[in-house]
Amino acid sequence: MIRLVFIVIFFLISLLAIFRAPAYYFWLLAIGVTEFPLVFAFITLLLIGSGQWVHKYQLAGTVIGFVSVVLFLSPIVRAYIIATNLKADMEQSLGSVARVNPLQPFDFWNLLNLSKQIESHDAVSMSILKYVTYQDTSLTLDYYPTETPNRPCVIVIHGGSWSSGDSKQLPELNSFLAWNGYNIAAINYRLALKWQTPAPVEDVANAIKYLKQHATELHIDTNQFVLLGRSAGAQIALLAAYTLHDSSIKGVVDFYGPADMVWGYSIPSNPLVMDSRKVMVNYIGGTYEQVPQKYVACSPIEFVDRQSPPTLILHGENDVLVAYEHSRRLNEKLQQNGIKHYWLKLPWATHGFDFTLNGPGGQLSTYAVLQFLNTTTK
Incomplete structure (x- = not known):
């Protein structure tokens, strides 16, 4: 029994x-x-x-x-099944790659590696740099350098409901991408409740400004930045990519981010999982009924146009924190505006599927991110 x-x-x-x-x-x-x-x-x-x-x-x-x-x-x-056509599908959507991707989209034997780090890729040395000082606070970033001068830089923006988390979140991908020739700047940004939108987007802009000013010693190509965000950080990354109008931003990577804040407020998540409306109110500064214009102003989907940078969307269909519908809506808007993009759909996956780089979702997303970077940068 x-x-x-x-x-x-x-x-x-x-x-x-x-x-x-x-x-x-x-x-x-x-x-x-x-x-x-x-x-x-x-x-x-x-x-x-x-x-x-x-x-x-x-x-x-x-x-x-x-x-x-x-x-x-x-x-x-x-x-x-997804891995079988992933390379061809991404090349069809984004174009041919500038650099060869050393990964396979999916390798069964990697599932046996229960660590979060990809085998044969150890952690890369990291330094902490102060990138901006405001009247009431200063912010730092974790910098993972490449050994090659004049390389693109990926700015990583952590998740945490806009009110928690920091630059140390899921560092394994940072090390892996640095091993593969990309400078990585994982930033801290101003958090709710003390600060509200658009403060984090301003922080991204200041991070880019700092990195450009120190490009020589940091080995950065000032014409090639890619923004990468997870969850709340993906909303910040998308909004920055679509509103800063900075030609040096060559692409944006969206890990399960809320792209339509107006729709997201109208359809709250399961309260047993998260009080999504409270999270949004804390970040935006009021309910939709009180400040509807602010919900529109921080919805990345509202700012997609024909000049928007290429976009990679990664989302699990069983996500219970950020609805899969956000990515469907963003994908549709990108299609309407003729923006190069790819949506990696993971039917079984939930929020945070990239917790380990060796799981089914982790392998596919790591491959897709590197493929995207190799396509959108030189």
């Missing part, structure tokens, strides 16, 4: 590989289920194997167990 209970529990957990998480802690578990699928499948197989010593409910437990294993492994199969 105990065996059956544990197998049923793992069956219920396996449903997170195909359905959206119903509450906050289930969302965290969903990241593990979808990005470390072999771990959960292996534990379930051990439970199935224990049936040789437990005869009561043996068949029921075995059947449910194997169904669970199939569900746990489903992200791997789906990732393999």
Whole structure:
């Protein structure tokens, strides 16, 4: 009976590989289920194997167990299918690459690496630089340099509901991209509640200004910047890319970001996961009814035009924090304006699927980001 209970529990957990998480802690578990699928499948197989010593409910437990294993492994199969055409699809959407991508879109054996870092790519040395001083605060960035002079720079903008998080968030991608010839500046920006929109976009502009001023010692090509943001940071990255009108911004990478703040306020997320309206009010400074013009002003989708830079969108369909619809709307607006872009759709993935670079979502997104950089920069 105990065996059956544990197998049923793992069956219920396996449903997170195909359905959206119903509450906050289930969302965290969903990241593990979808990005470390072999771990959960292996534990379930051990439970199935224990049936040789437990005869009561043996068949029921075995059947449910194997169904669970199939569900746990489903992200791997789906990732393999997407990977098959990913290179060709990106080249068709964005054009030919300037540099060869050393990665495969998906490699099963990388799933066995349970660390967050890609094997053979250690952390790159990082320095902390103060990039702007305001009357009431100063801001720093974490700089990951390349060894080659005059290389593009990727400005990384962290997530955290506009009110938390810092430049140390998910640094593994920073190191990987630096290993592959891109300077990385992971910035801190002014956070809500103390500061509100458009303060973070101003911070991005000041980061670009600082990096250009110190380009020689930092090995930066001042004509080639790419903005990369996650979640709330993706909203900042998109808004900066579409409103700063800086020709040195060659592209923007959007990891599961809210692109339409007006629509997002109208359809709040599951309150058991996050009070999205409260998060937006803290960042924007009022409800939509109170300050509708500010919601429009911080909606990246409102500023897409025919001069917008190329855009890479990465989003999981089972995202319970930032609705998948945001990316569909952004994709449609980019299409209408003829902007080169690519939308990497991950049907099984949830918010934060890039927690590890070696999971199904992590591998595909890492490949796509590097491919995008190799295409949009020289």
